[in-house]
Amino acid sequence: MDARLPQRSERGIALVISMLILLVMTLLGLVLMAGASLNRSLAGNDQRMRQSLNIAEAGIGEAEARIANQDVQMNPAIPTAACQVFNTIAGSVPVVGADTTALATGQPVGTYLNYTTPTRGADVLTIGWKRNAGGQVMKYDITRNPAIQTATGIPIYTITATGRVGQARRTVVTEVIQKPYVVLAKGAFTAGNGVTSLGNGAICGYDHSFNTPYGDGNKGRTNPAPIPPNDPNYCQDNEIVVNAGVPGVWCSDPVNSGGNCALSGNPDTLTNQGRNNFYSGPWDCFNMSQADFWSFIGPPTNPASITNWNGILNIDNNTVTRDASCQVGPNGVDAEGFMYVDGDLKLNSNFNYKGFIFVEGDITVNGNAWILGAIVCKGNASIKVTGTMTVLYSGDTIMQELTKYGSQFVTLSWREQ
Numbered sequence: 001m002d003a004r005l006p007q008r009s010e011r012g013i014a015l016v017i018s019m020l021i022l023l024v025m026t027l028l029g030l031v032l033m034a035g036a037s038l039n040r041s042l043a044g045n046d047q048r049m050r051q052s053l054n055i056a057e058a059g060i061g062e063a064e065a066r067i068a069n070q071d072v073q074m075n076p077a078i079p080t081a082a083c084q085v086f087n088t089i090a091g092s093v094p095v096v097g098a099d100t101t102a103l104a105t106g107q108p109v110g111t112y113l114n115y116t117t118p119t120r121g122a123d124v125l126t127i128g129w130k131r132n133a134g135g136q137v138m139k140y141d142i143t144r145n146p147a148i149q150t151a152t153g154i155p156i157y158t159i160t161a162t163g164r165v166g167q168a169r170r171t172v173v174t175e176v177i178q179k180p181y182v183v184l185a186k187g188a189f190t191a192g193n194g195v196t197s198l199g200n201g202a203i204c205g206y207d208h209s210f211n212t213p214y215g216d217g218n219k220g221r222t223n224p225a226p227i228p229p230n231d232p233n234y235c236q237d238n239e240i241v242v243n244a245g246v247p248g249v250w251c252s253d254p255v256n257s258g259g260n261c262a263l264s265g266n267p268d269t270l271t272n273q274g275r276n277n278f279y280s281g282p283w284d285c286f287n288m289s290q291a292d293f294w295s296f297i298g299p300p301t302n303p304a305s306i307t308n309w310n311g312i313l314n315i316d317n318n319t320v321t322r323d324a325s326c327q328v329g330p331n332g333v334d335a336e337g338f339m340y341v342d343g344d345l346k347l348n349s350n351f352n353y354k355g356f357i358f359v360e361g362d363i364t365v366n367g368n369a370w371i372l373g374a375i376v377c378k379g380n381a382s383i384k385v386t387g388t389m390t391v392l393y394s395g396d397t398i399m400q401e402l403t404k405y406g407s408q409f410v411t412l413s414w415r416e417q
Contacts, residue, residue, distance in 0.1 A: 045168065048165040048166055048167075048168035049168050049170060051163070051165045051168070052163040052164060052165045052168045052169060052170040053163060053170045053172070053416075054163065055113050055114060055115050055163030055164065055165065056115055056161045056162060056163030056170055056171065056172040057161075057163070057172065058113050058115055058161075058163070059085075059113070059115025059116060059125045059159075059161030059162070059163065059172075060159050060161050060172060060174055062085060062105065062106055062107070062115070062125065063085065063125060063127050063157075063159040063161065064159070064176065064409050065106065066083070066085065066103065066106065066127075067127065067157065067178070067409075068178070068407040068409075070404075071103060072101065072103075072127055073101055074101070074127070074128075074129065076129065076137050076139075076155040077211075078099055079129055079131050079135050079136060079137050080099045080128075081099050081100070081101075081128070081129065082099065082100045082101070082126060082127060082128040082129075083100065083101040083102075083103060083126070083127040083128075084096060084100060084101070084102055084103070084116075084120075084124045084125065084126050084127075085103045085104075085105055085116055085124070085125040085126075085127075086102065086103070086104060086105060086116060086117065086118055086119070086124060086125075087105050087107070087112045087114070087116050087117055087118045088104050088105070088118045089104055089109060090104040091104075092104070092118075094119055094120050096120070105125075113163075114163065114164040114165070115161045115162065115163050115164075116161070116162075122162075123162040123164065123169075123171075125159075125160070125161050125162075126159070126160045127157055127158070127159050128157070128158045128160075129155055129156065129157065129158065130155075130156035130157070130158045130175050132150065136150045137150065137155050137156075138150060138155075138156050139151070139152060139153035139154055139155050139156065140153045140154050140156055140177045140180065140412070141153025141154070141180075141396075141399070142180050142182060143182060143395070148412075151240070152210075152240060152395075152396045153180070153396065153399065153400075154177045154178060154180055154399065154400060154403050155177075156175055156176070156177055156412065157175065157176050157177070158173065158174075158175050159173070159174050159175075159176060160172070160173050160417070170416060171416065171417040172414065172415070172416055172417070173414075173415050173416075173417050174411055174413065174414045174415075175411070175412045175413045175414075176409050176410065176411050176412060177403070177409070177410050177412060178403045178404060178406060178407070178408065178409055178410075179403060179406055179408035179409060179410050180399055180402075180403050180410075181286060181398075181399065181402035181403055181406055182286075182287075182395075182398075182399060183285050183286060183356050183374065183395075183398045183399075183402070184284070184285055184286070184287060185246055185285070185356075185374040185376075185393065185395070185398070186246065186247070186250040186270075186273075186279075186376075187205055187246050187247040187248060187249055187250030187251075187265065187270065187374070187393070188203050188204060188205040188246060188247070188248050188249070188265060188374055188375070188391045188392065188393035189203050189248065189249045189250070189374075189375055189377070189391050190249075190250045190251075190278075190279075190374070190375070190376040190377070191249065191250070191251040191252065191253075191255075191376075191377050191378075191379060191383050192252050192275065192278040192279070192376075192377065192378035192379050193252065193253055193378070193379030193380070193381060193382055193383055194251065194252075194253035194254050194255070194256075194379075194382045194383065195249065195251055195253075195254075195255040195256065195257070195382070195383045195384075195385075196256050196258060196382050196383065196384045197256070197257070197258030197259055197384045197385055197386065198249070198255075198257045198258060198259060198261035198263075198385050198389070199258070199259045199261060199365060199385045199386045199387050199388060199389055200259050200260050200261060200387070200388040200389075201218060201261055201262070201368075201369075201387075201388040201389045201390040201391075202217055202218060202219060202220040202221070202235070202261065202262040202263075202264075202390050202391075202392075203248045203249055203261060203262070203263050203264075203265070203389075203390070203391045204217060204220070204221050204235050204248055204262075204263075204264045204265060204391070204392050204393060205245045205246045205247050205248040205249075205264065205265020205266055205268075205393045206221065206235075206236075206239045206244075206245035206264065206265060206266065206393065207239060207240045207244070207245045207246075207393060207394060207395055207396070208235060208238050208239055208240065208372065208392045208393065208394040208396075208397070209238050209239070209240055209394065209396060210354075210372075210394060210396045210397045210400055211238070212235065212238040212372055212392060212394065212397075213230075213232070213238075214334075214352050214370060215232065215352075215370055215390075216231075216232060216233075216234075216235050216238060216392070217233070217234060217235030217238070217390055217392050218233055218370070218388070218390045219233040219234055219262065220234060220235070220262030220264060221234060221235055221236050221262070221264040222234060222236050222264075223236075235392050238392075240396065244266050245265055245266045245393055246265060246266060246374075246393055247265045247266060247267055247268070247269060247270040248263045248264050248265030248267075248268045248269060248393075249263060249265070249268070249269045249270070249271075250269075250270045250273060251269070251270070251271045251272070251273065252272075252273050252274055252275045252277065252278045253271070253272065253275070253382075254271055254272060255269050255271045257269075258384075259386075261389075265393070278378070279376065279378075281293070281322070282340055282358045282376075285356070285358065285376065294321070296312070296406075297312055297313075297314040297338070297340055298312065298314055299314065300314045300315070300316035300317075300318075300319065300342070301313060301314060301315055301316070302315075302316070302317055303315050303317065303326060303327070303328045303329075306330075309330055309333045309335035309337075309339070310335050310336055310337055310405075311337045311338075311405045312337055312338045312402075312405045312406070313337065313338070313339050313340065314340050314342075315328050315339065315340060315341045315342065315343075316342040316343070317342075317343070321342065322342060322360055323342065324342060324343050324344070324360040324361040324378075324380065325342070325343050326341060326342045326343025326344070326361075327343055327344055327346070328341050328343060328344065328345050328346065329345075329346040329347075329348055330347065330348065330351060331348040331349050332348070332349040332350055332351075333350075333351050333352065333353070334352045334353075335352070335353050335354075335355075336353065336354040336355050336401050336404075337355045337401050337402070337404070337405045338355055338356050338357075338358075338401065338402055338405070339353070339355070339356075339357045339358070340358050341357070341358070341359045341360060341361070342360050342361075343359075343360060343361045344359070344361035344362045344363070344364070345357070345359045345361070345362075345363050345364070345377075346363075346364040346366065347363070347364065347365045347366065347367070347369040347387070347389070348366045348367055349366070349367045349368075350367060350368050350369075350370075351365075351367070351368070351369040351370070352369075352370045352371075353369075353370070353371045353372070353373070354371075354372045354373060354394075354397050354401055355372075355373045355397065355398060355401035355402065356373050356374055356375075356376075356398045356401070356402065357371065357373070357374075357375040357376070358375075358376045359375070359376065359377045359378065360378050361377075361378070361379070361380055362377065362379055362380055362383060362384075363375075363377050363383065363385055364385070364386065364387075365385055365386055365387030365388065365389045366386070366387055367387055367388070368387070368388045368389075368390075369387065369388070369389040369390070370389075370390045371389075371390070371391045371392070372392050372394050372397050373392075373393070373394050373397045373398045373401065374391070374393055374394075374398060375391055
């Protein structure tokens with residue numbers, strides 16, 4: 001028998017073991033490669049999902065910017081009203097329903113983020129109203145409990161944005177309001193000096209609805225006869241019953257109303273309150289610091305340059321604050337917002353305003369003036385209002401107008417759909 005046979009057998013076994021080890025290592029390498037590939041795929045998908053969420057948030061940002069810029073014209077009286085923003089240029093937006101406004105995106109052409117689409121569909125950036133089960137628009141009023149209800153306050157927007165990266169898709173639904181501002185009004189008409197005349201017209205301190213028609217209440221609060229529906233001359237039919245209201249006239253000194261001004265409120269007049277109890281400055285009205293107030297109203301605007309009386313206006317003829325040297329005389333104005341006048345305000349012709357007015361100097365009315373909200377007149381020596389002026393207090397109107405032009409947002413809820 002050949003003595004080399006065991007050696008050949010041992011070499012054969014060693015060869016087989018080597019081949020098995022090589023096979024195992026090869027299989028292990030393949031498994032590791034497959035795992036690495038899977039990990040890369042999962043990591044890539046996770047990255048795309050994160051990017052999709054960031055893009056959806058960018059869509060929320062454009063929606064809020066368009067609301068703040070007054071581009072979104074939605075009437076809270078129409079619960080189904082909506083606005084859709086498309087990834088296209090102006091003039092090429094799709095045709096939408098009668099209750100929907102269509103806008104082109106504000107993004108630069110050629111760099112569109114995919115948080116909306118160029119055509120109608122489920123992924124279009126959409127702004128609507130928050131509604132209850134009965135289809136009513138829900139509002140937010142910080143002065144009420146509960147704050148979210150349907151009667152008063154700021155309508156709540158619902159924004160739906162879908163971010164897309166490749167096949168990754170994430171949809172965010174958020175409910176937002178514009179930051180509410182509440183004015184601490186002492187009266188419908190608040191005077192920091194004695195009043196010698198309030199002219200004709202009417203001043204009512206009971207709280208009125210934001211929807212009170214222009215010109216309403218020019219003859220006072222109550223009609224001696226039975227009040228007809230939507231009475232155009234008396235304001236009681238537009239009061240918010242749940243709110244007691246404020247004094248018609250609050251004054252630091254005596255009041256001699258003069259003329260034929262019809263006064264009403266809770267009480268009609270509140271006089272001799274002392275100048276120390278008048279506002280130390282307009283910032284007191286907003287419960288703000290001086291620094292926050294001046295930041296809120298922005299830099300001064302010379303009255304000669306004003307062509308649009310809407311918004312938050314800091315009207316002054318110089319950079320010296322509160323020197324009451326400005327002369328402002330709007331003529332034939334229909335406007336809304338907050339008007340701060342560092343001087344005298346002369347209302348000419350027909351002046352209609354919704355919101356809040358603070359005057360460091362005196363007020364003169366030449367013609368007809370109608371204000372829904374409240375007005376403060378510090379006065380120089382004594383306050384004498386001539387002409388026909390109607391002031392109807394409305395906390396709801398003040399809150400909505402200041403909020404509308406304040407350009408800040410509060411998120412009430414956020415969820416991924």
